[in-house]
Amino acid sequence: MTILSSKDNSNIKNAVRLRKSAKHRRESGLFIAEGVRICIDAMLSKADIDTFFASEKAAAKYAYEFEQLRKYSAKAFVVSDKIFNQICDTESPQGFLCVIKALDKSGSFDKIKTGDKFLALDNLQDPSNLGTILRTAEALNVTGVVLSDDCCDIYSPKVVRGSMGAVFRLPFVVSTSIAEYLNTHSELESYAAVVSSSADKITETSFASPCIVAVGNEGNGLKEDTISACKHKITIPMTGRAESLNAAVAASIIMWEMMK
Amino acid sequence: MTILSSKDNSNIKNAVRLRKSAKHRRESGLFIAEGVRICIDAMLSKADIDTFFASEKAAAKYAYEFEQLRKYSAKAFVVSDKIFNQICDTESPQGFLCVIKALDKSGSFDKIKTGDKFLALDNLQDPSNLGTILRTAEALNVTGVVLSDDCCDIYSPKVVRGSMGAVFRLPFVVSTSIAEYLNTHSELESYAAVVSSSADKITETSFASPCIVAVGNEGNGLKEDTISACKHKITIPMTGRAESLNAAVAASIIMWEMMK
Structure with a gap:
Protein backbone atom coordinates (compact mmCIF):
# COMPACT_ATOMS: atom_id res chain seq x y z
CA MET A 1 0.00 0.00 0.00
CA ALA A 102 -24.26 10.62 7.00
CA LEU A 103 -27.36 8.47 6.77
CA ASP A 104 -30.96 9.52 6.81
CA LYS A 105 -32.15 7.98 10.05
CA SER A 106 -35.49 9.71 10.16
CA GLY A 107 -37.36 6.53 9.17
CA SER A 108 -38.20 5.74 12.81
CA PHE A 109 -40.06 9.01 12.95
CA ASP A 110 -42.41 8.35 10.04
CA LYS A 111 -44.83 6.15 11.87
CA ILE A 112 -45.09 6.74 15.57
CA LYS A 113 -45.97 3.63 17.56
CA THR A 114 -47.33 2.97 21.03
CA GLY A 115 -44.33 2.59 23.32
CA ASP A 116 -42.29 5.21 21.47
CA LYS A 117 -40.57 7.74 23.70
CA PHE A 118 -38.61 10.58 22.15
CA LEU A 119 -36.30 13.31 23.35
CA ALA A 120 -36.35 16.78 21.78
CA LEU A 121 -33.35 19.10 22.09
CA ASP A 122 -33.97 22.82 21.64
CA ASN A 123 -30.90 24.92 20.79
CA LEU A 124 -28.45 22.73 22.71
CA GLN A 125 -25.02 24.28 22.12
CA ASP A 126 -22.27 22.26 23.79
CA PRO A 127 -20.92 19.31 21.74
CA SER A 128 -19.82 17.48 24.92
CA ASN A 129 -23.34 17.75 26.31
CA LEU A 130 -24.88 16.56 23.04
CA GLY A 131 -22.49 13.59 22.84
CA THR A 132 -23.25 12.59 26.44
CA ILE A 133 -27.01 12.96 25.91
CA LEU A 134 -26.98 10.75 22.78
CA ARG A 135 -24.92 8.15 24.66
CA THR A 136 -27.41 8.16 27.56
CA ALA A 137 -30.40 8.08 25.20
CA GLU A 138 -29.05 4.95 23.55
CA ALA A 139 -28.20 3.25 26.85
CA LEU A 140 -31.70 3.91 28.20
CA ASN A 141 -33.37 2.85 24.95
CA VAL A 142 -34.95 6.16 23.97
CA THR A 143 -36.69 5.68 20.59
CA GLY A 144 -35.13 8.70 18.91
CA VAL A 145 -34.02 12.30 19.24
CA VAL A 146 -35.44 15.40 17.53
CA LEU A 147 -32.99 18.31 17.28
CA SER A 148 -33.87 21.91 16.45
CA ASP A 149 -31.72 23.09 13.56
CA ASP A 150 -29.93 25.62 15.80
CA CYS A 151 -28.42 22.87 17.96
CA CYS A 152 -24.68 22.30 17.57
CA ASP A 153 -23.78 19.96 14.69
CA ILE A 154 -24.52 16.35 15.62
CA TYR A 155 -21.71 15.27 13.26
CA SER A 156 -18.96 17.37 14.87
CA PRO A 157 -15.97 15.21 15.92
CA LYS A 158 -16.57 16.03 19.61
CA VAL A 159 -20.19 14.83 19.47
CA VAL A 160 -19.24 11.67 17.57
CA ARG A 161 -16.56 10.85 20.18
CA GLY A 162 -18.66 11.79 23.23
CA SER A 163 -21.63 9.77 21.99
CA MET A 164 -19.48 6.60 22.01
CA GLY A 165 -20.87 5.78 18.59
CA ALA A 166 -24.53 6.34 19.48
CA VAL A 167 -24.59 8.78 16.57
CA PHE A 168 -24.17 5.78 14.20
CA ARG A 169 -27.15 3.95 15.63
CA LEU A 170 -29.64 6.19 17.37
CA PRO A 171 -32.46 7.46 15.14
CA PHE A 172 -32.60 11.24 14.99
CA VAL A 173 -34.12 13.97 12.90
CA VAL A 174 -33.33 17.67 12.60
CA SER A 175 -36.37 19.95 12.54
CA THR A 176 -36.62 23.68 11.78
CA SER A 177 -38.04 24.13 15.25
CA ILE A 178 -39.24 21.90 18.05
CA ALA A 179 -42.53 23.83 18.16
CA GLU A 180 -43.15 23.05 14.49
CA TYR A 181 -42.31 19.39 15.05
CA LEU A 182 -44.73 19.16 17.95
CA ASN A 183 -47.49 20.94 16.07
CA THR A 184 -47.28 18.43 13.22
CA HIS A 185 -47.10 15.45 15.62
CA SER A 186 -50.06 16.02 17.87
CA GLU A 187 -50.39 12.27 18.51
CA LEU A 188 -47.40 12.63 20.87
CA GLU A 189 -48.00 13.56 24.50
CA SER A 190 -45.46 16.35 24.95
CA TYR A 191 -43.60 17.54 28.05
CA ALA A 192 -41.53 20.73 28.38
CA ALA A 193 -38.71 20.44 30.94
CA VAL A 194 -38.54 23.74 32.83
CA VAL A 195 -37.14 25.09 36.09
CA SER A 196 -40.33 26.08 37.88
CA SER A 197 -41.94 25.15 41.15
CA SER A 198 -45.39 25.27 39.53
CA ALA A 199 -44.58 22.63 36.90
CA ASP A 200 -45.40 18.95 37.50
CA LYS A 201 -42.60 17.13 39.33
CA ILE A 202 -41.03 14.37 37.20
CA THR A 203 -41.30 12.11 40.23
CA GLU A 204 -45.08 12.45 40.04
CA THR A 205 -45.41 12.34 36.26
CA SER A 206 -46.39 9.10 34.59
CA PHE A 207 -45.07 9.57 31.10
CA ALA A 208 -47.72 8.64 28.57
CA SER A 209 -46.77 6.72 25.49
CA PRO A 210 -46.10 7.67 22.75
CA CYS A 211 -44.50 10.81 24.17
CA ILE A 212 -41.73 13.35 23.74
CA VAL A 213 -39.83 15.41 26.31
CA ALA A 214 -38.23 18.71 25.29
CA VAL A 215 -35.00 19.91 26.93
CA GLY A 216 -33.50 23.32 26.24
CA ASN A 217 -30.35 25.35 25.92
CA GLU A 218 -27.61 25.26 28.59
CA GLY A 219 -28.10 28.85 29.73
CA ASN A 220 -31.58 29.82 28.62
CA GLY A 221 -33.61 26.62 28.72
CA LEU A 222 -36.46 26.08 26.26
CA LYS A 223 -37.70 28.70 23.83
CA GLU A 224 -41.06 30.23 24.67
CA ASP A 225 -42.76 28.80 21.58
CA THR A 226 -41.49 25.33 22.44
CA ILE A 227 -42.98 25.56 25.93
CA SER A 228 -46.29 26.77 24.47
CA ALA A 229 -46.36 23.91 21.98
CA CYS A 230 -46.00 21.30 24.77
CA LYS A 231 -49.06 19.84 26.48
CA HIS A 232 -47.38 19.61 29.92
CA LYS A 233 -44.66 21.36 31.89
CA ILE A 234 -42.41 19.17 34.03
CA THR A 235 -39.55 19.91 36.40
CA ILE A 236 -36.80 18.10 38.33
CA PRO A 237 -37.51 18.70 42.03
CA MET A 238 -34.28 19.71 43.80
CA THR A 239 -33.83 19.90 47.54
CA GLY A 240 -30.40 21.53 47.23
CA ARG A 241 -29.51 24.41 44.92
CA ALA A 242 -32.06 24.83 42.14
CA GLU A 243 -31.12 25.70 38.56
CA SER A 244 -27.83 24.01 39.11
CA LEU A 245 -27.78 20.87 37.03
CA ASN A 246 -25.54 20.54 34.00
CA ALA A 247 -27.69 20.25 30.83
CA ALA A 248 -26.52 16.70 30.07
CA VAL A 249 -27.23 15.61 33.66
CA ALA A 250 -30.68 17.21 33.64
CA ALA A 251 -31.53 15.55 30.31
CA SER A 252 -30.22 12.22 31.62
CA ILE A 253 -32.30 12.32 34.80
CA ILE A 254 -35.39 13.21 32.75
CA MET A 255 -34.77 10.38 30.27
CA TRP A 256 -34.19 8.04 33.22
CA GLU A 257 -37.58 8.90 34.71
CA MET A 258 -39.26 8.70 31.31
CA MET A 259 -37.81 5.28 30.42
CA LYS A 260 -37.67 3.36 33.68
CA MET B 1 -4.13 51.22 42.52
CA ALA B 102 -8.54 25.46 50.85
CA LEU B 103 -10.70 24.86 53.89
CA ASP B 104 -10.99 21.74 55.97
CA LYS B 105 -14.58 20.74 55.28
CA SER B 106 -14.40 17.32 56.88
CA GLY B 107 -16.39 18.50 59.93
CA SER B 108 -19.66 17.14 58.51
CA PHE B 109 -18.07 13.70 58.50
CA ASP B 110 -17.16 13.59 62.19
CA LYS B 111 -20.58 12.74 63.48
CA ILE B 112 -22.79 10.85 61.11
CA LYS B 113 -26.48 11.56 61.57
CA THR B 114 -29.68 9.81 60.55
CA GLY B 115 -30.67 11.25 57.21
CA ASP B 116 -27.08 11.59 56.02
CA LYS B 117 -26.45 10.33 52.49
CA PHE B 118 -22.93 10.36 51.12
CA LEU B 119 -21.28 9.72 47.78
CA ALA B 120 -17.88 8.01 47.56
CA LEU B 121 -15.69 8.42 44.46
CA ASP B 122 -13.06 5.75 43.83
CA ASN B 123 -10.22 6.77 41.50
CA LEU B 124 -12.32 9.13 39.39
CA GLN B 125 -9.91 10.66 36.86
CA ASP B 126 -11.65 13.19 34.64
CA PRO B 127 -11.85 16.76 36.08
CA SER B 128 -14.96 17.52 33.97
CA ASN B 129 -16.73 14.49 35.41
CA LEU B 130 -15.70 15.41 38.96
CA GLY B 131 -16.91 19.00 38.54
CA THR B 132 -20.25 17.84 37.14
CA ILE B 133 -20.69 15.26 39.92
CA LEU B 134 -20.03 17.85 42.66
CA ARG B 135 -22.49 20.23 41.01
CA THR B 136 -25.16 17.51 40.89
CA ALA B 137 -24.43 16.40 44.47
CA GLU B 138 -25.02 19.93 45.72
CA ALA B 139 -28.19 20.40 43.65
CA LEU B 140 -29.67 17.15 44.96
CA ASN B 141 -28.61 17.88 48.55
CA VAL B 142 -26.15 15.02 49.05
CA THR B 143 -24.61 15.38 52.56
CA GLY B 144 -21.00 15.09 51.47
CA VAL B 145 -18.50 13.39 49.18
CA VAL B 146 -15.64 11.05 50.11
CA LEU B 147 -12.82 10.90 47.54
CA SER B 148 -10.08 8.28 47.36
CA ASP B 149 -6.70 10.02 47.30
CA ASP B 150 -6.05 8.78 43.76
CA CYS B 151 -8.97 10.79 42.35
CA CYS B 152 -8.03 13.81 40.23
CA ASP B 153 -7.39 16.97 42.27
CA ILE B 154 -10.65 18.48 43.49
CA TYR B 155 -8.98 21.92 43.45
CA SER B 156 -7.91 21.83 39.79
CA PRO B 157 -9.25 24.85 37.85
CA LYS B 158 -11.38 22.58 35.63
CA VAL B 159 -13.11 20.98 38.63
CA VAL B 160 -13.67 24.34 40.32
CA ARG B 161 -15.26 25.72 37.13
CA GLY B 162 -17.30 22.62 36.31
CA SER B 163 -18.64 22.37 39.85
CA MET B 164 -20.21 25.84 39.52
CA GLY B 165 -18.80 26.69 42.93
CA ALA B 166 -20.04 23.54 44.68
CA VAL B 167 -16.41 22.97 45.67
CA PHE B 168 -16.69 26.05 47.96
CA ARG B 169 -19.73 24.71 49.77
CA LEU B 170 -20.12 20.95 49.56
CA PRO B 171 -18.51 19.04 52.46
CA PHE B 172 -15.91 16.56 51.28
CA VAL B 173 -13.06 14.53 52.68
CA VAL B 174 -10.13 12.78 50.96
CA SER B 175 -9.41 9.29 52.27
CA THR B 176 -6.45 6.99 51.57
CA SER B 177 -8.93 4.50 50.18
CA ILE B 178 -12.69 4.10 50.05
CA ALA B 179 -12.37 0.59 51.55
CA GLU B 180 -10.56 2.02 54.56
CA TYR B 181 -13.16 4.74 54.95
CA LEU B 182 -15.99 2.21 54.85
CA ASN B 183 -14.26 -0.12 57.29
CA THR B 184 -13.93 2.67 59.86
CA HIS B 185 -17.54 3.86 59.29
CA SER B 186 -19.51 0.67 59.70
CA GLU B 187 -22.55 2.66 60.87
CA LEU B 188 -23.10 3.57 57.21
CA GLU B 189 -25.14 1.27 54.99
CA SER B 190 -22.87 1.01 51.95
CA TYR B 191 -23.68 0.38 48.29
CA ALA B 192 -21.19 -0.41 45.51
CA ALA B 193 -22.36 0.76 42.07
CA VAL B 194 -21.39 -1.93 39.55
CA VAL B 195 -22.33 -3.05 36.05
CA SER B 196 -23.77 -6.49 36.76
CA SER B 197 -27.09 -8.15 36.13
CA SER B 198 -26.84 -9.97 39.49
CA ALA B 199 -26.60 -6.75 41.55
CA ASP B 200 -29.71 -5.14 43.05
CA LYS B 201 -31.43 -2.74 40.64
CA ILE B 202 -31.38 0.86 41.90
CA THR B 203 -35.07 1.04 41.00
CA GLU B 204 -35.75 -1.66 43.58
CA THR B 205 -33.30 -0.44 46.24
CA SER B 206 -34.62 1.58 49.15
CA PHE B 207 -31.54 3.44 50.25
CA ALA B 208 -31.16 3.17 54.02
CA SER B 209 -30.09 6.17 56.00
CA PRO B 210 -27.37 6.97 56.93
CA CYS B 211 -25.79 5.52 53.81
CA ILE B 212 -23.03 5.90 51.27
CA VAL B 213 -22.87 4.93 47.58
CA ALA B 214 -19.52 4.24 45.94
CA VAL B 215 -18.94 5.05 42.25
CA GLY B 216 -15.75 4.10 40.44
CA ASN B 217 -13.30 5.02 37.73
CA GLU B 218 -14.40 5.95 34.19
CA GLY B 219 -12.90 2.89 32.52
CA ASN B 220 -12.46 0.33 35.26
CA GLY B 221 -15.24 0.98 37.74
CA LEU B 222 -14.74 0.32 41.44
CA LYS B 223 -11.64 -1.33 42.88
CA GLU B 224 -12.13 -4.91 44.10
CA ASP B 225 -11.43 -3.99 47.73
CA THR B 226 -14.01 -1.21 47.57
CA ILE B 227 -16.67 -3.63 46.29
CA SER B 228 -15.76 -6.12 49.05
CA ALA B 229 -16.01 -3.41 51.72
CA CYS B 230 -19.57 -2.48 50.65
CA LYS B 231 -22.57 -4.22 52.20
CA HIS B 232 -24.61 -4.17 48.95
CA LYS B 233 -24.04 -4.18 45.21
CA ILE B 234 -26.36 -2.03 43.11
CA THR B 235 -26.70 -1.43 39.38
CA ILE B 236 -28.48 0.87 36.95
CA PRO B 237 -30.82 -1.31 34.88
CA MET B 238 -30.45 -0.45 31.20
CA THR B 239 -32.76 -1.60 28.45
CA GLY B 240 -30.52 -0.24 25.70
CA ARG B 241 -26.75 -0.67 25.49
CA ALA B 242 -25.25 -1.63 28.84
CA GLU B 243 -21.94 -0.29 30.15
CA SER B 244 -22.54 2.81 28.16
CA LEU B 245 -23.22 5.62 30.58
CA ASN B 246 -20.75 8.44 31.08
CA ALA B 247 -19.36 8.33 34.66
CA ALA B 248 -20.91 11.68 35.62
CA VAL B 249 -24.30 10.62 34.24
CA ALA B 250 -24.16 7.26 36.04
CA ALA B 251 -23.22 8.98 39.33
CA SER B 252 -26.01 11.52 38.80
CA ILE B 253 -28.70 8.90 38.18
CA ILE B 254 -27.55 7.01 41.27
CA MET B 255 -27.59 10.15 43.42
CA TRP B 256 -31.01 10.98 42.01
CA GLU B 257 -32.40 7.59 43.08
CA MET B 258 -30.67 7.83 46.47
CA MET B 259 -31.94 11.34 47.25
CA LYS B 260 -35.43 11.49 45.80
Missing part, protein backbone atom coordinates in the same frame (compact mmCIF):
# COMPACT_ATOMS: atom_id res chain seq x y z
CA THR A 2 1.25 3.46 -0.83
CA ILE A 3 1.89 5.66 2.15
CA LEU A 4 0.43 9.13 1.88
CA SER A 5 2.94 11.66 3.12
CA SER A 6 1.64 14.93 1.73
CA LYS A 7 -1.08 17.12 3.16
CA ASP A 8 -1.92 18.08 -0.42
CA ASN A 9 -3.50 14.72 -1.19
CA SER A 10 -7.15 15.42 -1.98
CA ASN A 11 -8.44 12.72 0.38
CA ILE A 12 -6.47 14.19 3.27
CA LYS A 13 -7.53 17.70 2.41
CA ASN A 14 -11.14 16.60 2.45
CA ALA A 15 -10.78 14.93 5.87
CA VAL A 16 -9.24 18.07 7.35
CA ARG A 17 -12.06 20.20 5.96
CA LEU A 18 -14.64 17.77 7.34
CA ARG A 19 -13.04 18.02 10.76
CA LYS A 20 -13.10 21.78 10.80
CA SER A 21 -16.23 22.83 8.93
CA ALA A 22 -19.85 22.05 9.82
CA LYS A 23 -20.82 23.66 6.52
CA HIS A 24 -18.61 21.26 4.56
CA ARG A 25 -20.06 18.31 6.52
CA ARG A 26 -23.59 19.46 5.70
CA GLU A 27 -22.90 20.09 2.03
CA SER A 28 -20.97 16.88 1.41
CA GLY A 29 -23.09 14.62 3.64
CA LEU A 30 -19.88 13.25 5.18
CA PHE A 31 -18.38 13.38 8.67
CA ILE A 32 -15.36 11.92 10.46
CA ALA A 33 -14.76 9.56 13.36
CA GLU A 34 -11.37 9.38 15.10
CA GLY A 35 -9.93 6.60 17.25
CA VAL A 36 -9.61 2.83 17.02
CA ARG A 37 -12.63 1.92 19.08
CA ILE A 38 -14.97 4.38 17.41
CA CYS A 39 -13.88 3.41 13.87
CA ILE A 40 -14.46 -0.27 14.68
CA ASP A 41 -17.77 0.76 16.23
CA ALA A 42 -18.75 2.50 12.98
CA MET A 43 -18.05 -0.71 11.03
CA LEU A 44 -19.94 -2.92 13.50
CA SER A 45 -22.85 -0.44 13.34
CA LYS A 46 -22.79 -0.89 9.54
CA ALA A 47 -22.01 2.78 8.93
CA ASP A 48 -21.10 3.58 5.34
CA ILE A 49 -17.34 4.25 5.53
CA ASP A 50 -16.15 6.21 2.52
CA THR A 51 -12.46 6.50 3.44
CA PHE A 52 -10.33 4.90 6.14
CA PHE A 53 -6.98 6.40 7.15
CA ALA A 54 -4.46 4.76 9.47
CA SER A 55 -1.10 6.08 10.58
CA GLU A 56 1.90 3.83 9.84
CA LYS A 57 2.33 3.15 13.53
CA ALA A 58 -1.35 2.32 14.12
CA ALA A 59 -1.56 0.06 11.05
CA ALA A 60 1.20 -2.04 12.61
CA LYS A 61 0.01 -1.80 16.23
CA TYR A 62 -3.63 -2.61 15.48
CA ALA A 63 -2.94 -4.95 12.57
CA TYR A 64 -6.14 -7.01 13.00
CA GLU A 65 -8.45 -4.01 13.28
CA PHE A 66 -6.58 -2.33 10.42
CA GLU A 67 -7.19 -5.29 8.15
CA GLN A 68 -10.90 -5.43 9.00
CA LEU A 69 -11.42 -1.74 8.34
CA ARG A 70 -9.31 -1.80 5.18
CA LYS A 71 -11.55 -4.50 3.70
CA TYR A 72 -14.78 -2.90 4.89
CA SER A 73 -14.13 0.67 3.72
CA ALA A 74 -14.65 1.90 0.15
CA LYS A 75 -11.17 3.50 0.15
CA ALA A 76 -8.27 2.96 2.56
CA PHE A 77 -4.92 4.73 3.02
CA VAL A 78 -1.89 4.47 5.24
CA VAL A 79 -0.61 7.92 6.20
CA SER A 80 2.80 8.91 7.56
CA ASP A 81 2.67 9.45 11.34
CA LYS A 82 3.57 13.12 10.96
CA ILE A 83 0.76 13.90 8.53
CA PHE A 84 -1.71 11.83 10.52
CA ASN A 85 -1.11 13.88 13.67
CA GLN A 86 -1.75 17.04 11.67
CA ILE A 87 -5.16 15.93 10.42
CA CYS A 88 -6.50 14.81 13.81
CA ASP A 89 -8.65 16.68 16.30
CA THR A 90 -7.55 14.90 19.46
CA GLU A 91 -4.35 15.68 21.31
CA SER A 92 -3.10 12.11 21.29
CA PRO A 93 -4.64 10.51 18.18
CA GLN A 94 -4.70 6.73 18.11
CA GLY A 95 -3.98 6.59 14.41
CA PHE A 96 -7.36 5.60 12.93
CA LEU A 97 -9.71 8.02 11.18
CA CYS A 98 -12.78 7.30 9.04
CA VAL A 99 -14.76 9.50 6.70
CA ILE A 100 -18.35 8.32 6.98
CA LYS A 101 -21.49 8.98 4.95
CA THR B 2 -0.91 50.11 40.92
CA ILE B 3 -1.30 48.03 37.80
CA LEU B 4 0.82 44.90 37.70
CA SER B 5 2.37 44.52 34.28
CA SER B 6 5.17 42.04 34.88
CA LYS B 7 4.93 38.28 35.02
CA ASP B 8 7.79 38.38 37.54
CA ASN B 9 5.60 39.76 40.32
CA SER B 10 5.60 37.14 43.09
CA ASN B 11 1.81 37.16 43.43
CA ILE B 12 1.35 36.49 39.73
CA LYS B 13 4.04 33.82 39.73
CA ASN B 14 2.26 32.08 42.59
CA ALA B 15 -1.12 32.17 40.78
CA VAL B 16 0.42 30.65 37.65
CA ARG B 17 2.04 27.88 39.70
CA LEU B 18 -1.28 27.21 41.45
CA ARG B 19 -3.00 26.89 38.11
CA LYS B 20 -0.49 24.41 36.78
CA SER B 21 0.61 22.32 39.74
CA ALA B 22 -1.53 20.05 41.92
CA LYS B 23 1.54 19.55 44.11
CA HIS B 24 1.86 23.29 44.69
CA ARG B 25 -1.86 23.51 45.50
CA ARG B 26 -1.51 20.69 48.02
CA GLU B 27 1.61 22.08 49.64
CA SER B 28 0.41 25.67 49.87
CA GLY B 29 -3.22 24.90 50.72
CA LEU B 30 -4.30 27.37 48.04
CA PHE B 31 -6.18 27.04 44.77
CA ILE B 32 -7.54 29.36 42.08
CA ALA B 33 -10.96 30.25 40.70
CA GLU B 34 -11.33 32.02 37.33
CA GLY B 35 -14.27 34.01 35.99
CA VAL B 36 -16.57 36.74 37.25
CA ARG B 37 -19.42 34.55 38.37
CA ILE B 38 -17.28 31.98 40.14
CA CYS B 39 -15.21 34.63 41.99
CA ILE B 40 -18.41 36.32 43.19
CA ASP B 41 -19.70 32.87 44.12
CA ALA B 42 -16.57 32.26 46.22
CA MET B 43 -17.21 35.50 48.11
CA LEU B 44 -20.92 34.76 48.65
CA SER B 45 -19.94 31.28 49.86
CA LYS B 46 -17.62 32.98 52.38
CA ALA B 47 -14.52 31.36 50.91
CA ASP B 48 -11.27 32.75 52.26
CA ILE B 49 -9.91 34.77 49.31
CA ASP B 50 -6.19 35.39 49.69
CA THR B 51 -5.60 37.35 46.48
CA PHE B 52 -7.94 38.84 43.89
CA PHE B 53 -6.67 39.76 40.42
CA ALA B 54 -8.67 41.68 37.83
CA SER B 55 -7.60 42.70 34.34
CA GLU B 56 -7.80 46.42 33.57
CA LYS B 57 -10.65 45.82 31.16
CA ALA B 58 -12.63 43.66 33.60
CA ALA B 59 -12.12 46.10 36.50
CA ALA B 60 -13.83 48.74 34.38
CA LYS B 61 -16.47 46.49 32.81
CA TYR B 62 -17.54 44.84 36.08
CA ALA B 63 -16.92 47.86 38.30
CA TYR B 64 -19.49 46.89 40.95
CA GLU B 65 -18.30 43.29 41.29
CA PHE B 66 -14.70 44.48 41.20
CA GLU B 67 -15.31 46.81 44.13
CA GLN B 68 -17.01 44.11 46.20
CA LEU B 69 -14.23 41.59 45.63
CA ARG B 70 -11.50 44.20 46.19
CA LYS B 71 -12.93 44.97 49.65
CA TYR B 72 -13.56 41.35 50.53
CA SER B 73 -10.18 39.90 49.55
CA ALA B 74 -7.05 40.04 51.72
CA LYS B 75 -5.02 41.35 48.75
CA ALA B 76 -6.23 42.77 45.42
CA PHE B 77 -4.41 43.72 42.23
CA VAL B 78 -5.26 45.12 38.83
CA VAL B 79 -3.24 43.43 36.10
CA SER B 80 -2.57 44.61 32.56
CA ASP B 81 -4.80 42.80 30.04
CA LYS B 82 -1.83 41.18 28.34
CA ILE B 83 -0.40 39.67 31.53
CA PHE B 84 -3.86 38.58 32.71
CA ASN B 85 -4.45 36.54 29.56
CA GLN B 86 -1.15 34.82 30.13
CA ILE B 87 -1.99 33.67 33.66
CA CYS B 88 -5.43 32.27 32.84
CA ASP B 89 -6.47 28.72 32.08
CA THR B 90 -9.52 29.46 29.96
CA GLU B 91 -9.36 30.43 26.32
CA SER B 92 -11.40 33.59 26.78
CA PRO B 93 -10.79 34.70 30.36
CA GLN B 94 -13.32 37.12 31.79
CA GLY B 95 -10.67 39.04 33.68
CA PHE B 96 -11.28 37.94 37.31
CA LEU B 97 -9.10 35.42 39.15
CA CYS B 98 -8.99 34.60 42.87
CA VAL B 99 -6.43 32.70 44.93
CA ILE B 100 -8.43 30.93 47.63
CA LYS B 101 -7.46 29.12 50.82
